[in-house]
Amino acid sequence: MVTKGSVGKLSFWAVVVSLAGVVLFIALRPDPVWVDLATVTRGELEVSISEEGKTRVKDRYLVSSPVAGYLHRVPLEVGDRVSPGQLLTEVDPMPSSVLDARSRAEAEARVAAAQSALNSTRQKVAAARAEAELAEKELVRLQSLSADRFVSKDRLEQAESAADRANAILRSARFDEEVMIHELKAARTRLEVSAASSSGNGNVERVGVRSPVEGAVLQMVRKSEGVIQAGEPIVEVGDPAALEVVVDVLSFDAVNLAPGVAVRLSGWGGKVLEAVVRRVEPVGFEDVSALGVEEQRVKVVADIVSPTPDWSTLGDGYRVDATFVLWSGGDVLSVPTSAIFDHLEGKAVFRVEDEVAVLTEVTIGRGNGLDTVITEGLEAGMTVIRHPDRQVEDGARVRER
CATH class of the missing domain: 2.40.30.170 (Efflux pump adaptor protein, beta barrel domain)
Known part of the structure; x- marks a missing residue:
């Protein structure tokens, strides 16, 4: 027979056992994993x-000196506008070198030697002229006798040959004379024209350096005057x-x-x-x-x-x-790339529902390193775990940091 007292005791102990079970369950269940969360969004994405x-x-032109000589100062600055054919600067012929005492003495000796050689050649010309005149007179005399048949044909041919040879020797002597005249002139020029004796007032044949295109000065490679070699750059131009x-x-x-x-x-x-x-x-x-x-x-x-x-x-x-x-x-679904990981033969994320991690397989598209396009598996507004570690499993309780 069950009395009221025994029923009350049973109820009391039932409540005590239930509370003990709840306390034991709470005490023994795993703690939630602290995670970082991100929201699945829809919008623009760029790779x-x-x-x-x-x-x-684009097109740069390095203007260089066309000849070796003495460059004049370039009156331009970086940024100055130039037009096709515009004169940028000029190059003078290389100035003559200065003759020292030894070089001048040698030059004077060459002039004297050239003068003596010219005199010797003129004497040879005079001798050759005399021989040629004599041969011509002999030929004329024999030709007059040949008409009366007092001179043989062979003798007349020998006279003609001698006249031709004498005239050839005369022409050769005159050519030698011309050569000696030019050599004497060159020796005198070497002696008279030098940087020390030149007055600088004569007409100088200058070479102009001009711009090839319309544009502006980009770089001044050489601005100051001075000796310059052929092909040495002066200025760089182009269209800014x-x-x-x-x-x-x-x-x-x-x-x-x-x-x-x-x-x-x-x-x-x-x-x-x-x-x-x-x-x-x-x-x-x-x-x-x-x-x-x-x-x-x-x-x-x-x-x-x-x-x-x-x-x-x-x-x-x-x-x-x-x-x-x-x-x-323009309108794509994306999640942070850090939320995606390899799973089986595809990709997956951990989706969070009611503070519980849910393993979700996804199909991804293009990514820029920070965000990745999701084509299947998620919807906008869902929450995913970023950087999931080994503690996060399917069904594990999670809590946002």
Whole structure:
């Protein structure tokens, strides 16, 4: 028989056992894992590469000296406008060297020797002339006798040959005389014309150095006057309005670029400019980063397509920040890339529902390193765990830090 007292005792102990079970469950269950959370969002996403570049004039012309000589001072400054055919400077012929006492004595001796040689040659000319005249007279005499047949034909031919030979010797002697005259003139010029004795008032044949194009002076390679050799650069000119942008890109990123890729230019002090890739050079080069790491880089050349007034203050060699846009989406679902991890043969995330981690497989699209497009598996507004560690499992309790 159950009495009221026994029923009350049973109820009391039942409550005590229940409370003890609840306390034991709470005490023994695992603590929630502290995690960082992120929200699945829908909006714009862009995949891009950002590097530092600089501007440069497309067509540069290095004007050099056409001849060796004495360069006049260039009356130009960097930035001065030039037009095609404009005279930039002039080059005088190389001035004569100064003759010292020994060189002057030698020059005077050469003049005297040339004069003596000329006198000797003139005597030879006189002798040859006399021989030629005698041969001509003999030929005329024999020709007159030949008409009356007092001279044989052979004798007449010998006289003609002797006359021809005498005239040839005379012509040769006269040529030698002309040579001696020129040599005497050269010796006198060497003696009379020198940097020490030249008055500088004579007419000098100057060579003009002119601009090949319309543009401005970009660099003064040589400004002061002085002796210059043929082919030595003087000034660099080009059109500052025809600018391009050169960016050194890591070879790992350059393989994703091609002509026509859109580029944004910023960080130069003005509004953001639009540009487009014109050429990706096929040859890389080695560069050392600021951290001392050796990198393989490739030069990428881009043309500015924004209106010229927007970048009229840009000049040659200015620094810009270039952003190459590889892909962009206007209304895409994305999550932080740090929330995605490998699972089986695909990708997955931990979705949070009522403070419980739920393993969710997803299909991903393009990513920019910070955010990744989700094509299947999630919806906007859901919450996912960023940087999940080994403590996070499917069904584990989590709590936001």
